[in-house]
Amino acid sequence: MIQPVCAHAARTVIKKSYTRTGGVIMTNFDFLKDEPKFKSFADTAIAAERIFSIDESASVLNCRRAMEFAIKWMYSVDSSLTKPWDDKLVSLMSAEDFRDLVDNDLWQRLDFIRKMGNTAAHTGKRVSKEQAALCLENLFVFMDYVAYCYADQYTERTFDEKLLGQTEANPASVKPQTPEIDLETLIKENQALKAELTARREEQQPAYVPKPLDISEYKTRKLYIDAMLEDAGWIEGKNWLNEVEIPGMPNKSETGFADYVLYGDDGKALAIIEAKRTCVDVSKGRQQAKLYADLIEKQQGRRPVVFLTNGFETRISDNQYPERKVASIYSKRDLEKLFNLQSMRTGLTNIFVDKKIAGRYYQEAAVKAVCDSFDRKNRRKALLVMATGSGKTRTVIALVKILLNHGWIKNVLFLADRNSLVTQAKRSFVNLLPDFSVTNLCEEKDNYGAHCVFSTYQTMMNCIDMVQDEDGKLFTCGHFDLVICDEAHRSIYNKYRDIFNYFDAPLVGLTATPKDEIDKNTYEIFELESGVPTYGYELAQAVKDGYLVDFMSIETKLKFIENGIVYDELSEEDKQEYEETFETEDGNLPEQINSSALNDWVFNEDTIREVLNILMTNGLRVDYGNKIGKTIIFAKNHRHAEKILEVFGKEYPHLKDYAKVIDNYLNYAQSAIDEFSDPKKMPQIAISVDMLDTGIDVPEVLNLVFFKKVMSKAKFWQMIGRGTRLCPGLMDGADKDKFYIFDFCGNFEFFRMNKGKSTANTIAVQGAIFQLKFEMSYKLQDLAYQTEQLKKFRSSLIEDMTGKVRELNRDNFAVRQHLKYVELYSSGENYQALTYADTLVARDELAPLIEPEKDDAQALRFDALMYGIELAYLAGKKYSRGKHDLIKRARGLTKVANIPEITKQAPLIEQILHTDYLDRADVNDFEKIRKNLRDLVKYIPKEYIIYETNMDDEVLSTEWNESELENDDLKNYKAKAEFYIREHQNESVIAKLKGNIPLNFEDVKELEKILWSDLGTKADYEAEYGEKPLGEFVRGIVGLDMNAAKQAFSEYLDSTNLDSRQIYFVNQIVEYIVQNGMMKDLSVLQDSPFTDQGSIVDVFTDLSVWMGIRKVIDQVNANAAA
Secondary structure, eight states, rough: OOOOSSOOOOOOOOOOOOOOTTTTTTOTGGGGGGGGGGGHHHHHHHHHHHTTTTTTTHHHHHHHHHHHHHHHHHHOOOOOOOOOOOOOOOHHHSHHHHHHSHHHHHHHHHHHHHHHHHHHIIIIIOOOOOHHHHHHHHHHHHHHHHHHHHHSSSOOOOOGGGGOOOOOSSSGGOOOOOOOOHHHHHHHHGGGGGGHHHHHHHHHGGOOOOOOOOHHHHHHIIIIIIIHHTTTTTOBTTTTTEEEEEESSSSSSSSSEEEEEEEEETEEEEEEEEEOOTTTTTGGGHHHHHHHHHHHHHHHSSSOOEEEEEEEEEEESSSSSEEEEEOOOOOOOOOHHHHHHHHOOSSSSOOOOOOOOOHHHHHHHHHHHHHHHHTTTTOOOEEEEOOTSSSSHHHHHHHHHHHTTTTTTTTEEEEEEEEEEEHHHHHHHHOOOOOOOOEETTTOOTTTTTSSSEEEEEHHHHHHHOOOOOTEEETTTHHHHHHEEHHHHTTTTTHHHHHHHHHOOOEEEEEEGGGGSSSSHHHHHHHTTOOOEEEEEEHHHHHHHHHSEEEEEEEEHHHHHHEEEEESSOOOOHHHHHHHHOOTTOOOOEEEEGGGGBBBTTTEHHHHHHHHHHHHHOOOOOTTEEEEEEEEEOSSSHHHHHHHHHHHHHHHHTTTTTTEEEEETTTTTTHHHHHHHHHTOOOOOEEEESSTTTOOOTTTEHHHOOOOOOOOBHHHHHGGGOOOOOOTTTTTTBOEEEEEEEEEEEHHHHHHTTBBBBBOOOOHHHHHHHHHHHHHHHHHHHHGGSSHHHHHHHHHHHHHHHHHHHHHHHSHHHHHHHHHHHHHTTTTGGGGGOOOHHHHHIIIGGGOOOOOSSSSSHHHHHHHHHHHHHHHHHHHOOOOOHHHHHHHHHHHTTTTTSSHHHHHTTTHHHHHHHSSHHHOOOHHHHHHEEEEEETTTTSOOOOOOOEEEOOOOOEEEEEEEEEEOOOOOHHHHHHHHHHHHHHHHHHHHHHHHHTOOOOOOOHHHHHHHHIIIIIOOOHHHHHHHHHHHHHHHHHHHHOOOOHHHHHHTHHSSSSSSSSSHHHHHHHHHHHHHHHHHOOOOOGGGGGGTTGGGGHHHHHHHSHHHHHHHHHHHHHHHHOOOO
C-alpha cells in the first residue's frame, strides 16, 4: 500500500482534532466550512452528524443529501464529468465518468449511503446506530476525497468516532436550511470555476491514497449480509437478531454468540447465520455454526437451518441435503414453508401414479425414476429424455401431483423459451390438475401468488426483482420447491442459466433430443453421467410400442444444391442466362455460383420446381389420393419461402389456397397455424421458416420437406418430431402408420457421419469484446510485450474493463449471483497478475453480464473483429479468417471513398489492400486500424442483390431409406416388466408371492413365460437382473401383503412374553418386509429404525427368541425363491 503523501510541497499536512467550543458541537465535517466553494453541501453534512444522537434515520437521510449535493457540485466544476440523461443520484453515481474518478472502495461506500438513505426514506425500517455511524464514516471519507482534489488547502485528517457520542443541546438548530439543488443551475453558477478546479483535480488526484474498505466481519454484515436480509424481507430487531447469546459452547466462558438468528412467528429460531469477512472462506465458520445449531435444537426441539456467508458466497445446510451454495438468504416465509414441508413429507418409494394423467408404462417409469432420484438417492436434479409426442407434459403433471400429495412441494415454476410452449403447458396443467392454482406471467400481471407459475425465461428474469406483495419481494430464492425446464437442451446453458442458480429448488429438465445427441454440458448441469439421463424413452422405442409412428426418408440430390451452378456444365441457353445475370460491371464472369448461395441470394425456379414435383408425386396422400397430406416445408429464409409459394402457384394453379407461408413476417401467425392444424381447413402445405420447427402439434402431418441445411442435431430431431404423432383413421379409415421425410439438403447424410453441433453458448457482442480484452490483458503480461506502448495499451484495456464492471447494477439478481467477481474485477489492482483460470472466470462470470454499449453496432462488431485478430497475434495463432473479413471491409470502404472521413484514411486502406502491411503488422498496428476505421464501417454500402434464375436443374439421385432408429431395449424391458408386475398383482402366481404362499412347479413355469417370453427374452432379463430368482424379482416389486406378514410373525406379535422393545423390533421387521418383499441383507438391522431402542443383543437378551424370529425371516425369503 502506498503511504500517504502530500500532493505537492506547497501543501502543509496538519493533524487536527475537534472539541466542544462554547456549547457548540464540533463535528468531523467542520473542515468543509473552511472552503466557501463547499457551501452547497457543508451544512447538510454537519447536520447529519449533529443529529446522529437524536435521530439515526434523519442522520442517514442527511448523509444521503450531503453526498448527492457534493456529487452534483463535482459535476458542475469538473469538465471530465458529463451530465447523464437523468440527474437522479443513482444515475450520477453510475455514470462511467464518475466511476472513473472514484476508486471502487469509495464507490462502495457511497452506494451504501445511497441504499441506507433509500431504506430510511421509503421502507419505514428502523436505521440502527451502527448503520448511521457507518454512513457518517463513509461520507467523511468521500468529503475528504473532495477536499483533497478540489480544496485550496488540504489538511490530512481521520474520522473521529468519539465526536459521535456528543449530545445536541438544541435539536431545533440542527436542521440545515439548504434547499434542493438543481444541477443545471449549479453548472451555470460554477462555470467560471470549471477549468481551474478540473486542472487542480487532475494534478492532485494521482497522489491521493485511497482509504481501503477493510471489511471486517461487522462491516461485511452491514454492507452485504444486512442488505441480503432486508432484500428477503427480514426486519432487524423483530424477527432478526444480531449477536445472540448461545450458552453451552465448548469454550472457557461456555458461551458463544451467533452472528445472526432468524425467528418465526412462533418465537422459535428458523435459521442461524455465521458471517465471515469477505476475504475468508465461508467454510471456516461451519463447525461453529454446527455447534450453535446443536445447542438450539436441544433447547427448542427443532434444528435451525444454517447459513454460512461472507457476503459474496452463501451456503445452506437445511438438514436434508448436503451443504450447497445458494444465491441469498431465505425469506421468513421460505423458511417456514421449508419446515412445514419437511414435517409433512412422506417417502416416495410406494407411490401411485394417476393413470388418468400418465397411463402409459414409460410415463409411470419416468415419474418413478425421478421420485427414486429425489428420495432414495437424495438428488436435486433430474433429466427426462422423452420423444416428441410421448407426453412429457403429462409425465411432469403426474410427478407434480405425487410430490404435492406426499408433501414435497407447494410452489412450482415451469419455464420454457417460447410463449406458445408456456401456453400449451399451462393449458394441460389446468385440464389435468384443476385444483392447482396456476398463472402465466407472460399474459397475467395480477396473479403472481398462484402455486404454479408458467413463464418464459426472459419474463422471469424481469419479474424476479420487480414483483412484490405485502410481505416484500415475492420471488425470493427459496420461493419455488420445484423448477421444471421444458426443452432443456435449447436454453439451460445459455444466458438464462442464472435463473437456475438463483432459485434453490429441485430441477427437472425435459427434452426430446435423443440422449446420445445431448450436449455434455447439459448432463453436467444435471449432475449426470454423459449419455445417462434420469430416464429415457426415445422415438425408436415409442414406435416399437405403437405410441408414435415411424418415418421413411426420401433423400434426393439435386445438382445445383450439391455442386452449385457451374458455368461450364450448363446448356447453351442457360449459359446465356448465366452471363446476363452474373456478369459484373467490369465484364468479369464467375466460374460458378457456390451451392451456399442457392436460396440465399440466388433463387433458381427450376430447382424449386423439381422439389415440389417430387413432393407432389411421391408424398403421402389422403382423401383416397385426391390431395396431399398435411405437409411442412422447412425453408431457408423468408424470401425462399415466398419464392416456393410463387412457384407452387405457377405449377399448380388449380390448387387454390393449398399452400401458405407461415413465419414471423406474418401478422396473426397463430391463426394461420390453427387453420393448418385443422384437418378440414386449408392449407395442406405450410411453408415455414423456424416457426413450425418446434412446439406445434399437428397429428395429421404426413410429409416433411427439408429444403434447408440443419446444423444442430437437437433441432433436427425436434423438426422430425412434427410428424411422429399418431392419427387414427387418417388414411381413408386406416390409422397413420408412417410419415415421409423429403431431404434435399443432405441432412441425414450429414448426421449419419456423426457431425452436427450442439446449441452454442451465445454471447452478446459487448460480452465478447469484454472477454477478448480480458484475454488480451492476460497475454500482454508476457515478457515479450513489455514495451511502453503495449504497457500503456494494457492499462487502457484494464481501465475499460473496470469501467464496464463498475457499471453493473448490484441490485440486479443476476449480477448478485456473481457479486464476488464483480467486486473483484471492479478494481484495476486485481488485473495485475492474471492467470488462465482468471480468463475462464471472466468468460463464465462476467462477460454475460456486461451491459450493451451506446455505440454504433457495426463499429462494435468491427472492434470485436480487430480484438480477435490482436488476440490471435498475441497467442501466436493464424488469423486468416479475420484478415479476410478485414480486407472485405476495407474494400467496402473504397466504394464510398468520396466521404471526407474515409478519404482521410485512404493511405491506411491502401496499405491494407495493396501491400504486405497485414503480414508485418503487430498489435500496435492492428489497434491503429481499429481506432481509425471503427467509426467508418457504418458507411459501407449494404450490397444485397437478389438474383432470380430459371436454369435447368437435375436430379442426381434419390434414395428411399428406412428410419434406422436406435432403441434402448434393455432399459425399456425393465420398465415394461416392472409395470406389468404392478398392474397384474391379482394374477395367481403374483398373488401367491405377495401373499407369502410357496410356488409350485406350474407357478414357476407361468412366471418364466411372463418374464422370458411375453415381455422379452431370458437374455433381456439376465442382462438387467443377472441371476436373481424370478420370485425374488416379483416380490421386490409388489412387496409382502401386510396381513400375510403379520401372520408369519404372529407367534411373536401375539406373544405376552415379549416386552415393548422386542415387539417394537419385530414390528419394524414386518414393516420392512411389507415394503421390500424380503429381508436378504440382515445388516440393515444394525441401523435406524431397528436400533432406535437398542441393538439385537440389547433387545433380545435371550438369543433363542431372536433365532426364532430369524427363522421366520428365512422362511419368508424362501417362499419367494423361484
